[in-house]
Amino acid sequence: xxxxxxxxxxxxxxxxxxxxxxxxxxxxxxxxxxxxxxxxxxxxxxxxxxxxxxxxxxxxxxxxxxxxxxxxxxxxxxxxxxxxxxxxxxxxxxxxxxxxxxxxxxxxxxxxxxxxxxxxxxxxxxxxxxxxxxxxxxxxxxxxxxxxxxxxxxxxxxxxxxxxxxxxxxxxxxxxxxxxxxxxxxxxxxxxxxxxxxxxxxxxxxxxxxxxxxxxxxxxxxxxxxxxxxxxxxxxxxxxxxxxxxxxxxxxxxxxxxxxxxxxxxxxxxxxxxxxxxxxxxxxxxxxxxxxxxxxxxxxxxxxxxxxxxxxxxxxxxxxxxxxxxxxxxxxxxxxxxxxxxxxxxxxxxxxxxxxxxxxxxxxxxxxxxxxxxxxxxxxxxxxxxxxxxxxxxxxxxxxxxxxxxxxxxxxxxxxxxxxxxxxxxxxxxxxxxxxxxxxxxxxxxxxxxxxxxxxxxxxxxxxxxxxxxxxxxxxxxxxxxxxxxxxxxxxxxxxxxxxxxxxxxxxxxxxxxxxxxxxxxxxxxxxxxxxxxxxxxxxxxxxxxxxxxxxxxxxxxxxxxxxxxxxxxxxxxxxxxxxxxxxxxxxxxxxxxxxxxxxxxxxxxxxxxxxxxxxxxxxxxxxxxxxxxxxxxxxxxxxxxxxxxxxxxxxxxxxxxxxxxxxxxxxxxxxxxxxxxxxxxxxxxxxxxxxxxxx
Numbered sequence: 001x002x003x004x005x006x007x008x009x010x011x012x013x014x015x016x017x018x019x020x021x022x023x024x025x026x027x028x029x030x031x032x033x034x035x036x037x038x039x040x041x042x043x044x045x046x047x048x049x050x051x052x053x054x055x056x057x058x059x060x061x062x063x064x065x066x067x068x069x070x071x072x073x074x075x076x077x078x079x080x081x082x083x084x085x086x087x088x089x090x091x092x093x094x095x096x097x098x099x100x101x102x103x104x105x106x107x108x109x110x111x112x113x114x115x116x117x118x119x120x121x122x123x124x125x126x127x128x129x130x131x132x133x134x135x136x137x138x139x140x141x142x143x144x145x146x147x148x149x150x151x152x153x154x155x156x157x158x159x160x161x162x163x164x165x166x167x168x169x170x171x172x173x174x175x176x177x178x179x180x181x182x183x184x185x186x187x188x189x190x191x192x193x194x195x196x197x198x199x200x201x202x203x204x205x206x207x208x209x210x211x212x213x214x215x216x217x218x219x220x221x222x223x224x225x226x227x228x229x230x231x232x233x234x235x236x237x238x239x240x241x242x243x244x245x246x247x248x249x250x251x252x253x254x255x256x257x258x259x260x261x262x263x264x265x266x267x268x269x270x271x272x273x274x275x276x277x278x279x280x281x282x283x284x285x286x287x288x289x290x291x292x293x294x295x296x297x298x299x300x301x302x303x304x305x306x307x308x309x310x311x312x313x314x315x316x317x318x319x320x321x322x323x324x325x326x327x328x329x330x331x332x333x334x335x336x337x338x339x340x341x342x343x344x345x346x347x348x349x350x351x352x353x354x355x356x357x358x359x360x361x362x363x364x365x366x367x368x369x370x371x372x373x374x375x376x377x378x379x380x381x382x383x384x385x386x387x388x389x390x391x392x393x394x395x396x397x398x399x400x401x402x403x404x405x406x407x408x409x410x411x412x413x414x415x416x417x418x419x420x421x422x423x424x425x426x427x428x429x430x431x432x433x434x435x436x437x438x439x440x441x442x443x444x445x446x447x448x449x450x451x452x453x454x455x456x457x458x459x460x461x462x463x464x465x466x467x468x469x470x471x472x473x474x475x476x477x478x479x480x481x482x483x484x485x486x487x488x489x490x491x492x493x494x495x496x497x498x499x500x501x502x503x504x505x506x507x508x509x510x511x512x513x514x515x516x517x518x519x520x521x522x523x524x525x526x527x528x529x530x531x532x533x534x535x536x537x538x539x540x541x542x543x544x545x546x547x548x549x550x551x552x553x554x555x556x557x558x559x560x561x562x563x564x565x566x567x568x569x570x571x572x573x574x575x576x577x578x579x580x581x582x583x584x585x586x587x588x589x590x591x592x593x594x595x596x597x598x599x600x601x602x603x604x605x606x607x608x609x610x611x612x613x614x615x616x617x618x619x620x621x622x623x624x625x626x627x628x629x630x631x632x633x634x635x636x637x638x639x640x641x642x643x644x645x646x647x648x649x650x651x652x653x654x655x656x657x658x659x660x661x662x663x664x665x666x667x668x669x670x671x672x673x674x675x676x677x678x679x680x681x682x683x684x685x686x687x688x689x690x691x692x693x694x695x696x
Contacts (some may be wrong), residue, residue: 021136024065025049026056026082027098028074036069039125045132053077053085060086065093067135069128071121072099087114094135098123162274164662170274174265178287181261186253189569190562194222194249194256208564208607210555210600221558222252228556229294256559258291263550263559267595270543270637273663277638278539281546293553302549306510307597311544311642313515314366315536315649317498320528322370324491325481331371331474338470341394341460345452348470349402353448356402357409357441360502360511362642365403369650371474372396377654378473383465387653390462392660393669396651398455400635400643401673405447407598407632408440408625416598420628423606429620439625442689447680451673458669490525494518537649540638547639551600560596564604567592568612581618582626582686585609590630590678594640594670598631622690626681633677635670638663 023045027033030051037049048063050056054077060068068086072079083095094116116135119128160169196206198215206212206221215224226232226246235245262284269280288299321327338344356364372395380388411417411433424431501514522528554560567588575584585605593601606627613623634640638648644666651661 020044020046021067021132022046022048022063022065023132024056024059024063024068026051026053026068026074026079027071028052029071040129040132043129053079053082056082057085057089060093061089064090066139067116067132068093068095069132070095070097072097083115092139094139096128096131096135164273164659165276167272167274170268170272174268174274177268178261178265181257181264182254184257186250186257187562187566189566190253190256190558191249193562193565194252194558195220203611205565206561207611208561208604209558210560210603212607220249221561222246222249225252225556225558229298231292252557255291255293256554256557256562258287259293259550259553259557259559260563262287263554263595266546266550266639267637270639271663271667276539278542281539281542284546284550288549288553293557299549302552303545305545305548305552306512307642308541308545308548309512310362310510310515311645312536312541313512313519314363314646315541316519316528316533317495317515317522318366318370319532319536320522321367321491321495323532324485324487324527325478326488326491326495327367327371327374328474328478328481329484329488329492330367331374332471332478334368335371335375335470335474339472341456341463341468341470344395344468344470345398345456346449349398349452350445350448352399353402353405353444354409354441356404356406357413357444359499361403361406361413362511362646363499363502365400365643366646368399369396369647372399373650374477375470375473376660378477379465379468382473385464387656387658387660388464389660390459391465391468392651393665394455394459394463396647396661397665397669398451400641400647401451401670402448403643404632404635404641405451405677406444408629409437409444410441411436414598414632416602416631417628419599419602420606420624423602423610424620424624429610429624431621431624435621436625438693439621439690440629443629443681443685446684447677450676450680454673454676455669487525487527490527491522494521494525494527497521537652540645540649543639544642544645548597551597554596555600555604560600560604564588564592564601564608568605568608578618579622579686581609581613581623583682585623586626586630586681587678589627590633590674593631593634594636594674598634598641602628602631622686626686629681629685630677633674635673635677636667637670638666640670 021044023040025033025037025040025047026049027036028051033049033051037047041047048059048065050059053074056068056070059065070079070083074082079097079099083097086093086095091114095114096117096119097115098119098121116138117131119131162168162170193206193209196204197218197220198204198206198212200217206215209215209221211224211228215221223246231247231251232244233247234242236242266280266284269275269283270277274280275283285299285303288294288302289296293299294302318327321330335344335348338348352364352368373392376388376392376395379391380386407413407416411421411431417436421431495518498514498518501509501517502511505514519528519533523530551560554563568584571584571588574580589601589605592605596604606624609627610620610624612618613620634644638644648659648661648666652659
């Protein structure tokens with residue numbers, strides 16, 4: 001090792017590092033290895049040194065170094081064999097290969113085996129330290145890519161709260177929360193709801209049950225749930241015969257409490273990143289099966305909803321669109337006027353929100369998310385930056401939150417609106433397409449501008465990219481690929497087919513059916529291969545499947561009705577009549593929809609609030625629409641809507657694997673937008689244009 005740079009101040013590791021980098025030296029030349037170890041130790045590194053490959057493997061297993069400096073030419077087990085064994089043990093560790101045979105062929109061969117950097121031996125100490133520091137940074141990124149939590153710390157509390165995907169304290173808290181809910185006495189209100197028979201009388205307390213229409217007259221929620229789930233017990237009659245009877249209300253209440261605990265634990269884990277999102281999804285299935293909520297077949301069915309198939313399908317189709325380059329053409333068409341962040345925020349946002357009132361907002365987000373990620377990557381590259389996470393958060397969260405805003409615009413904006421139309425019809429109230437638009441569409445562009453203003457004001461000074469020209473970035477990317485290829489034309493034709501099927505056949509085929517058909521067609525046309533499908537973010541698909549399953553189980557067990565009824569009962573009397581009821585209905589719906597699917601939330605709360613409007617002298621239409629509108633406010637968690645899940649799946653740096661938009665970003669900015677949603681809904685809609693236009 002050349003000593004001429006030993007006193008160079010630039011060789012000192014960055015002072016901002018919170019822990020000492022652990023470096024393992026592997027070299028059979030004892031004098032060289034010991035001298036290098038002293039030099040690195042003097043510069044703040046935690047150095048381990050061994051003389052052979054076998055010992056290096058043992059140390060790598062137990063000491064977990066960040067970086068390994070490995071001699072390629074050693075007797076016995078050489079550097080390449082040692083490298084291969086170590087990578088099998090810890091794929092995230094970064095290896096710098098040293099050799100006295102610094103030729104091009106050696107570099108080429110070692111490149112096959114995931115070597116971070118190849119250095120000739122001897123080399124400048126400064127050069128080696130620079131390589132170690134770069135490898136140390138890559139080590140952190142590799143942990144993210146391989147989902148390996150780096151929990152090495154010297155403080156108990158740091159270990160207790162852990163790191164993303166491994167937070168032991170939160171895991172323990174979640175366990176205690178679940179057990180406490182499971183062991184608490186069954187609330188009387190829950191028992192009453194489970195055992196109340198259906199009478200068919202207007203305003204009966206179980207009318208908010210999601211499957212109320214399927215209940216036979218005189219049947220209880222507990223009986224219906226047990227019949228649906230096939231939950232029976234054997235009972236010995238007085239004459240000694242045995243009969244199969246449904247479970248008692250107490251056993252059903254136990255399952256309702258288990259799902260309430262599951263909801264809270266899953267929300268806690270998803271919000272904090274206590275474990276990987278896919279593992280939390282698996283946990284929900286474990287709870288449903290092992291606590292007897294659903295038998296395995298029904299639990300699997302609860303996970304396989306149309307919305308889940310849709311999320312999977314659009315991710316796969318978006319992969320095909322991105323692979324062909326068609327996404328850049330679409331981006332140029334949609335973002336061609338966004339010459340600055342200001343224009344992107346205040347021109348593109350309201351146009352997107354209004355479009356989402358009539359087209360599938362999920363599809364819009366699925367096509368636009370990869371385009372905005374491409375814009376982000378192009379912008380940081382042009383600015384000479386490695387990353388600008390604030391820019392990514394601004395672009396992608398604004399996209400999903402603005403798309404969510406489109407929900408109130410028309411009855412066509414989502415299944416939740418169809419649910420509310422049905423609830424109003426049950427109470428003899430009809431609402432036309434035009435009437436809904438008149439009451440809901442003015443909210444959409446105003447709220448979109450408020451969302452845009454929030455992100456623009458919060459992030460415009462945080463963004464590191466000096467000037468952001470979205471249109472220019474998309475145009476540069478489009479120009480790189482030249483004219484359209486046959487695969488692009490094929491992908492474009494299939495995309496048009498998909499949009500037509502969604503527009504004309506969603507009631508028959510759902511949103512997921514057409515996506516599966518188009519995936520098949522794209523494969524037959526050799527545009528989308530199975531390998532492309534394998535590479536989509538399956539953890540996000542699992543996450544949304546689990547959220548759908550939780551909603552199904554909450555609704556079936558009566559837990560959703562119990563939660564909704566408890567929240568409504570807690571509303572002060574002043575907010576149970578008139579516009580006050582609109583406020584309370586929207587407040588409860590807007591909060592609850594962040595934890596349940598929008599359709600399930602409207603199905604649980606609407607049948608409670610609409611009859612309350614009739615009894616309290618309020619407009620059933622206004623209260624019903626207040627409930628439906630607020631079901632679009634699911635911004636705080638990834639699972640709130642497919643829009644959030646799709647954006648989260650794309651918000652990863654393709655080189656480092658870093659999650660650019662995190663659970664915390666959704667929670668912090670989603671909570672702020674939720675508050676703004678309420679304020680705009682109440683003061684612009686309820687006491688604004690509804691009053692000015694005399695709408696009832």
